[in-house]
Amino acid sequence: MNKNIVTIGGGTGTFVVLSALKNFDFNLSAIVSMCDDGGSTGKLRDDYGVLPPGDIRRSLVALSSATKSLRRLFDFRFKGGELDGHSLGNLFLTALEKTEGTFHKAVATASEVLNVKGRVIPVTLNNVRLQAELENGKVISGETNIDIPKHNPELKIAKVFLRPEARANPEALEAIKKADLVVVGPGDLYTSIVPNFLVGNIAKAVRFSKARKIFVCNLMTKNGETNNFSVVDFVSVLERHLGRDVLNYVLVNSKRPGSIRLKRYAEEKAQLVTLSRDYKNQLNKTEVLKANLLTKSGLIRHDPKKLASQILNLL
Amino acid sequence: MNKNIVTIGGGTGTFVVLSALKNFDFNLSAIVSMCDDGGSTGKLRDDYGVLPPGDIRRSLVALSSATKSLRRLFDFRFKGGELDGHSLGNLFLTALEKTEGTFHKAVATASEVLNVKGRVIPVTLNNVRLQAELENGKVISGETNIDIPKHNPELKIAKVFLRPEARANPEALEAIKKADLVVVGPGDLYTSIVPNFLVGNIAKAVRFSKARKIFVCNLMTKNGETNNFSVVDFVSVLERHLGRDVLNYVLVNSKRPGSIRLKRYAEEKAQLVTLSRDYKNQLNKTEVLKANLLTKSGLIRHDPKKLASQILNLL
Numbered sequence: 001m002n003k004n005i006v007t008i009g010g011g012t013g014t015f016v017v018l019s020a021l022k023n024f025d026f027n028l029s030a031i032v033s034m035c036d037d038g039g040s041t042g043k044l045r046d047d048y049g050v051l052p053p054g055d056i057r058r059s060l061v062a063l064s065s066a067t068k069s070l071r072r073l074f075d076f077r078f079k080g081g082e083l084d085g086h087s088l089g090n091l092f093l094t095a096l097e098k099t100e101g102t103f104h105k106a107v108a109t110a111s112e113v114l115n116v117k118g119r120v121i122p123v124t125l126n127n128v129r130l131q132a133e134l135e136n137g138k139v140i141s142g143e144t145n146i147d148i149p150k151h152n153p154e155l156k157i158a159k160v161f162l163r164p165e166a167r168a169n170p171e172a173l174e175a176i177k178k179a180d181l182v183v184v185g186p187g188d189l190y191t192s193i194v195p196n197f198l199v200g201n202i203a204k205a206v207r208f209s210k211a212r213k214i215f216v217c218n219l220m221t222k223n224g225e226t227n228n229f230s231v232v233d234f235v236s237v238l239e240r241h242l243g244r245d246v247l248n249y250v251l252v253n254s255k256r257p258g259s260i261r262l263k264r265y266a267e268e269k270a271q272l273v274t275l276s277r278d279y280k281n282q283l284n285k286t287e288v289l290k291a292n293l294l295t296k297s298g299l300i301r302h303d304p305k306k307l308a309s310q311i312l313n314l315l
Numbered sequence: 316m317n318k319n320i321v322t323i324g325g326g327t328g329t330f331v332v333l334s335a336l337k338n339f340d341f342n343l344s345a346i347v348s349m350c351d352d353g354g355s356t357g358k359l360r361d362d363y364g365v366l367p368p369g370d371i372r373r374s375l376v377a378l379s380s381a382t383k384s385l386r387r388l389f390d391f392r393f394k395g396g397e398l399d400g401h402s403l404g405n406l407f408l409t410a411l412e413k414t415e416g417t418f419h420k421a422v423a424t425a426s427e428v429l430n431v432k433g434r435v436i437p438v439t440l441n442n443v444r445l446q447a448e449l450e451n452g453k454v455i456s457g458e459t460n461i462d463i464p465k466h467n468p469e470l471k472i473a474k475v476f477l478r479p480e481a482r483a484n485p486e487a488l489e490a491i492k493k494a495d496l497v498v499v500g501p502g503d504l505y506t507s508i509v510p511n512f513l514v515g516n517i518a519k520a521v522r523f524s525k526a527r528k529i530f531v532c533n534l535m536t537k538n539g540e541t542n543n544f545s546v547v548d549f550v551s552v553l554e555r556h557l558g559r560d561v562l563n564y565v566l567v568n569s570k571r572p573g574s575i576r577l578k579r580y581a582e583e584k585a586q587l588v589t590l591s592r593d594y595k596n597q598l599n600k601t602e603v604l605k606a607n608l609l610t611k612s613g614l615i616r617h618d619p620k621k622l623a624s625q626i627l628n629l630l
Contacts, residue, residue: 070424084396099387
């Protein structure tokens, strides 16, 4: 019987993981964060009171077996005019939520149109906003404000939470329960990954799932979220939500990108995520898997094929 | 072998004819006018330089064998916000024209998504604007300005023409050539029907086609376009473009709607289209077919089933 793999995240990182795994015979379920409130998604939430379509759209496209035409169409963004910045897929999901009555049905219908292999599961169907409390006690409201960041990026995020509190989508709990492998990340730690664990019983479900759990660690830090974070820092934040030693593995890139590739990240105050020398003492039972996971050129991203081969080793 | 039926028009009338015929084993081709420039369609033409999606969308939905969910989605209109008045199907076709590179390919891909039975054929792939010359010599530019109307509705339209001139879509010519039956209308005479015959060799192709040709006459006049028109007046305008006696039949409704249904039309200065007493002298070889074609209640529209049964009689 095919293995059940659950990914947890949102954004580009999840897109890469899903792209890596979609060509194998797994039952793939993508659990997606639901707190995006910027750009096209934010405007649609504000104007039409819908749930955030952006991250769902990306995961649908990642798992789509439809023609290239249709996948490209869903990611198409209008430039200029009234529709400036909107992606067609976001508009499609927004209209579907209106005609179908619920976001749940909208995702189901869009999955049919895009001939999705596997399932894309919003972590919650509640309308929530992400909040971040900084180390000085100040609270930043809204995912996009945390993301930009609109706060002094030198100040650490003390914790993130959702307003109002959110119930887990039962489909997400079911998928985690049945999983053989749970893949967490990569992605923006506080704005794409952790928000999933703030929802109802999601963290508890991961903790008690019989699945092996792996965290695909980010390649780069993000200014205002994870400045100076090492691999252990990422794991520590996740453990605060999931519990100590819940993650069986953390997958770490071992290949250093060239200085030219790093340069444009330096401008955004993003640094390579590295392993501190004494990581073994700090990590207890979480095993570090090191491998060259890097794409050959361009943006510093995980290579889907290299990622797939590491993840396949665990099954 | 299945009969080839070609409809020529645009707008709601064509939607009704296609709905009437789609449930039979015909090879249906819908040739659609391409001069709409109002509302959602007009804004998309202005902002993104695309060809008019609105009438094409309606015909695609009419011929769609997709789920009701998907057909409803394509006709969904946003209310309020930035997207106010836009239909999702129009946005879909606009984005597709951008990602596919041509409107032709956009229609092909949308036809696949909507599982269209038959073909929807833009009468031209040129970017044109409809112009109307009134009896006082004044020229009104733009379909929507003629349609509203922005001119004194007492003034008759002397002629309509396209700027720039347009070449016929070869697919349209081919469909007309192979047709067993050509169904013209119903629809706004000068803004939905005649614009098809202004394109390249379309009128000539209809004239020389071996097909029987039937005009489904409008039920009501339209203020500023066809005030006081009788059935013969409609036929005369069409003959001016197609040639005398090219239409074999004109299908005329014989059932008078009740006065309550007529009342709201009176407010829009729309009247019942009637047959003048001496129509036989005026029509020469075009045969008048009279039947009750009316829907039972609501708007004064052709009933798809009644329409289908009359059209089937001709095959």
